[in-house]
Amino acid sequence: MQIHQLRNATLILELGPHRVLLDPMLAAKDALPPLRLFGARQRNPLVDLPDSASAALQSVTHCLITHCQKGHFDHLDRLGARWLRDTQTPVICTPHDAAYLGKRGLNVQPLPERHEQPSAFLGGQIRTVRCTHGYGLVGKLMEHGVGYLIEMPGEPSLYLAGDTRLTPRVEAFVRAHQPQVSVVPAGGARFDLGGDIIMGVDDVIAFARLATGRVVANHLEALSHCPVTRTELALAAQQAGVAARLSIPGDGQVLTFNA
Template sequence: MKIQQIRNATIVLELAGHRILVDPMLAPKGALPPLRVLAARQRNPLVELPEEAEQALEAVTHCLITHCQKGHFDHLDRAGVRWLRERGIPVICTPRDAPYLAQRGLNVQPLPDDHEQPCSFLGGWIRTVRCTHGEGFVGRLMDHGVGYLIEMPGEPSLYLAGDTLLSSTVRDFVVRHQPGVCVIPAGGARFDIGADIIMGVDEVLEFMHLSQGTVIANHLEAISHCPVTRDELATAAMQAGFASRLLVPGDGQTLSL
């Protein structure tokens, strides 16, 4: 298994001969609107795609979407939609997102209606895990989406958490299934009002206590409402004794697992 961090939540998975693009945000730096108004009004993304992105995208065979509605351009933007449509890439998603994506001309391959149970996926199995993308007033405005557990013969099990807080659902799932590799959001995103809408440093460290596997942190240093930095997270992991299991890849970096 190889996992290449592209930018923010966008990654490319190399599994069993397939190359799976996850949550493509492909716009150039500054092409998307700010996500905070009262703080510094920075346009997004904050950084360009890495040089390695072009070659990584050329080999993509499938796409997997965790959530995409209610303005979540940081997981699927117009550039990502256009790229997928022009190439006819099969887009795997939940039944809820399928009509939304089909209306945009994508080659949609929705999971079965009972997608919380394991179902066939590229020679292995996939199932979804509910996300909690914020709570309270802000949570009611969000598209909560799902995470995915992918199990392939000869590969470690892989949990893509999606955009979520460390909810009781996520806690219970990780303790029960103990995925070999987990990819989690770690940017501590928040708007001008309300609390965090994804994990920040404290919840990442708590996640590390629950998980026995390798954990990869992303959703860092690319979107204006995510204050956590890679250095901050790596320092916290080292101080907590998790430096060998918590990986914080840079944009363009590929991890072999």
């Protein structure tokens, strides 16, 4: 299995003959609005896609969407939706998102509505895991979405956490399944009010201590409301003694994992 980190939450999974695009935000640097009202109102994304993105997208066979409504352009922006519509790439999503995506002309293939129960997926199986995309008032305004656990013959089991905090539900799921590879959001995203809406440094370190497999941190250095840097996270992982199992890929980097 290979994970090609493109930018933020957008990556391409190589699973045997399949190339699965996750949460495509394909806009150019500064093409999208700010995500904070006060302070430095930087436009998004903060960086362009890596040079490898264009060729990698040509190999994509399927797409997975974790969440996309309520303005979550960092997981599906207009350019990403247009690319999916033009290519008619099969888009796998929850029933909750299926009608929303179908109205935009996408080739939608919704999964059954049964969280944490396996469904058929590209010759293997997939489970959805509920996300908690922030707590309190901010959490009530967010689209919480799902993460995915993918299990394929001959490939390591893979947990794509989606946009979530490290909740008791996530902890219990990881303890029960102990995925061999996990991809977690690490940017500590927050708005002007309220707390973090995804994992930050402390949550990622706690996750790496909980999980026995390899952990990949993304959602870093691409959006104006994500303050955690790769350097900061790497230093914290080293101090916590989990650096050997935590990968922090740069944009465009390809990671390889064996079963």
